[in-house]
Structure formats: structure tokens, C-alpha cells
Amino acid sequence: MDSVKLSTTDVERARVEVGQIFCPHRLTPGAERTVQLRLAVRRLGELAVVDLDYGSSVRVQPEPLSSFYLVQMPYRGKGVVRHAGKDVFATVETAVVISPQEPFEKEWSAGTPHRIFYVQRSCVEREVQRLLGHPPHEPVRFEAGAPTTTPQARAWRRGVDFFAAELAQAGESSLLDHPAVARRFEEALVGQLLITHRHNYSDELSAPSANPPARRLVRRACALIQDHYGEPLTVGDIAEALGVSVRTLQDGFRRELDTTPMAYLRSCRLDLVHRQLRTAGARASVTAIALEHGFVHMGRFASEYRTRFGESPSTTLRG
Structure with missing residues (x-):
């Protein structure tokens, strides 16, 4: 387990630090011309939970993700993510799921803190194979917009929040200190993600x-x-x-x-x-x-x- 916490008003430092966690990108502040970045990262194995707030309006233009998926879930405020040729408006009621190898950019309004679930592509593909009983014949591609108000989505978000809370207790009698327990919980989170949010294997999984x-x-x-x-x-x-x-x-x-x-x-x-x-x-x-x-x-x-x-x-x- 490892964790990172950072606060800064320096735009360049914010770009570099966030880029080290995700991928290189261009960061352009809005009318405020500055940021008030607050960042907290908790990581375990192939999963991570990231709490991110730029504190002002920004435009983020990253390189395509190479090896991981992101689920971005605002606590409040709003944003727009242009992904896979579509504009998805991120709100408390709509998360955005970003798949690897597809270009995207995003704009966040001021006052839009959000929680990000990060999972390696290899972990997603391994869990798809477990659920289907055969290897995926093409990469898993999620629909970019994901409602957060369904019972399944709320249950999955509770799991993510619990995961983050237990990671914060690492070394202090966290349930995730035990490797076997941590492994099962990681698999459950990724499996429920695949069941909850639509992708190109959803119909096969539900048939x-x-x-x-x-x-x-x-x-x-x-x-x-x-x-x-x-x-x-x-x-x-x-x-x-x-x-x-x-x-x-x-x-x-x-x-x-x-x-x-x-x-x-x-x-x-x-x-x-x-x-x-x-x-x-x-x-x-x-x-x-x-x-x-x-x-x-x-x-x-x-x-x-x-x-x-x-x-x-x-x-x-x-x-």
C-alpha cells in the first residue's frame, strides 16, 4: 500500500504531480489563472482511489491512457469530458468511465472535487475472463457516461468508499492488511464494476x-x-x-x-x-x-x- 497527499497553487507543479499519477497532459487554468490543487492518492496493487480538486476551473488535455481505466465521480459541481467522440457531462448523478487507448479531454468547473477509481487494464481483463469463462477477444470498452443513482451503482460506490477508508487505515488494523482479504476485495470491486457499468461485454455477461x-x-x-x-x-x-x-x-x-x-x-x-x-x-x-x-x-x-x-x-x- 502507498499514499500521496499534496496541496499547491502552482499550476506547473499541479500538472507534473497529477501527470506522474496518471499520464502526461496539458493543464490550462480558466479565468482564475491559477489552481488550488488538493490531491490524495491511496493505492493497493492494481487499484487506486484518488481524490482530486483543482479548486478552480481548468481544462485538462491528456495523452490517451495506455494501461488503465478511470471512473471519475464528482462530489458536487460539474464537468464535461470529451471521450470516444462524445461529450459526457459529469455530475453527482453521472460518472465518467474512461477506457485506454481512446483520446479524451476534460473541463472542470470551479468547485468540482471528485473521486477517481483507478484500475489497471490487466486486472479488468483478468476479471472479465473469470466472469465469461474465456479470454476477452477485444479490449473492454466502457460506455463513457455511467449513472450513479441505480441501486447497483450506489452499492459499487459504497464499496469504493469503503476501500478508500480502509486504505487510509493501512498499518492500523485495516481489513486490507491481510493479503488474501485484500485480493478478494479487489476482485469484488472490479467484478462489480463490470456488472454495474455498461461495456462491450455487458450483454454477454447478462445473457x-x-x-x-x-x-x-x-x-x-x-x-x-x-x-x-x-x-x-x-x-x-x-x-x-x-x-x-x-x-x-x-x-x-x-x-x-x-x-x-x-x-x-x-x-x-x-x-x-x-x-x-x-x-x-x-x-x-x-x-x-x-x-x-x-x-x-x-x-x-x-x-x-x-x-x-x-x-x-x-x-x-x-x-
Whole structure:
């Protein structure tokens, strides 16, 4: 994890510092002829959350993005982004998604602080492959305008805000300090981005599975989970290992077992936590053991544990 914070009124310094985070660009102040830049960057792996406010009206003319996507979400104010031959008006109700290799420029009015979600192209393509069950045959291209008021969009934004808040706590008992937890959360954010905002694979992702999964697929998935549930396994990992899409795998579990792959995985992990709590020493921590095996929400973990074993995790530990 790393972070950067900066405040400056120097236009050239603002251009250089922002350019180092994103890409080289031309920065032209508006009538104010100056900026009051406030910048905060929090980065983890292939993802970052950037809070950016120029403090005055500006025109930004960047080079095309080479290897990453940006989702720009104003807190207030407005801007216009010319991207892929279209003008998109960025407001509190409309985010702008910028895809690599497509020219763009943008203008922000004074008083338009915004949050930017940054994700490497390789991460997006990897998650598309997990969701589809095959590699993308062309780059993922998002529609530039993205409504922020739908339930899915609000849920995704809450995830981004939570991600930023946890990155700010790095080294101070953040949930993202644990690599396995951080990896799963990154995959969830990118996967939900692909489901929430339209792009050239959206129709394929939402289409019903053409081939209902066979019972053999579910048996293979269960065997794989039973062999590897102690590892930082995700539903994407399972689908990839079996050569199917995440949707196909989920459909199979629902039809054959009336559950989900992750619920089955959690059940196996609960058994593992139970065994470890029974043999752990007096100084062991329930929270540490739960986090080690992928349980992030302690309230939900405790409830599932009690339902399965008839007692609380702390009771097992003390026994």
C-alpha cells in the first residue's frame, strides 16, 4: 500500500504531480489563472482511489491512457469530458468511465472535487475472463457516461468508499492488511464494476447460460474446494480452474445443491476454523483466525458459526 497527499497553487507543479499519477497532459487554468490543487492518492496493487480538486476551473488535455481505466465521480459541481467522440457531462448523478487507448479531454468547473477509481487494464481483463469463462477477444470498452443513482451503482460506490477508508487505515488494523482479504476485495470491486457499468461485454455477461452445467461440474468444483479451501480461494479461481464462467458455476450450484459456491466454501472454512479454535492456545484470537481464513465481517461470521456448531467461536476457544 502507498499514499500521496499534496496541496499547491502552482499550476506547473499541479500538472507534473497529477501527470506522474496518471499520464502526461496539458493543464490550462480558466479565468482564475491559477489552481488550488488538493490531491490524495491511496493505492493497493492494481487499484487506486484518488481524490482530486483543482479548486478552480481548468481544462485538462491528456495523452490517451495506455494501461488503465478511470471512473471519475464528482462530489458536487460539474464537468464535461470529451471521450470516444462524445461529450459526457459529469455530475453527482453521472460518472465518467474512461477506457485506454481512446483520446479524451476534460473541463472542470470551479468547485468540482471528485473521486477517481483507478484500475489497471490487466486486472479488468483478468476479471472479465473469470466472469465469461474465456479470454476477452477485444479490449473492454466502457460506455463513457455511467449513472450513479441505480441501486447497483450506489452499492459499487459504497464499496469504493469503503476501500478508500480502509486504505487510509493501512498499518492500523485495516481489513486490507491481510493479503488474501485484500485480493478478494479487489476482485469484488472490479467484478462489480463490470456488472454495474455498461461495456462491450455487458450483454454477454447478462445473457442466460447457453449450456446448463452438468452435475459432474458441480462435483468437480466441490472436490476442488475441499482440496484447497484453506487457501485464499475465490469463486473466480474455481471457475477459472474448471474452465467455465462464474455465472455457469453459480447456476450449477444453485440447481444441483440449492446453494452458491461461496456458501459451500464458507462451510468448509467454518469447519477449519472450528478445528483450529478447538486446538488453539489461550492467547489465540478468534478474529485473527477468522480473518486468516477469509471471514471479513465478524458479526456475520459469528452468526454462521453459531448456527453451524451451536455455540459462539469464543466458547469453542475457551473450551
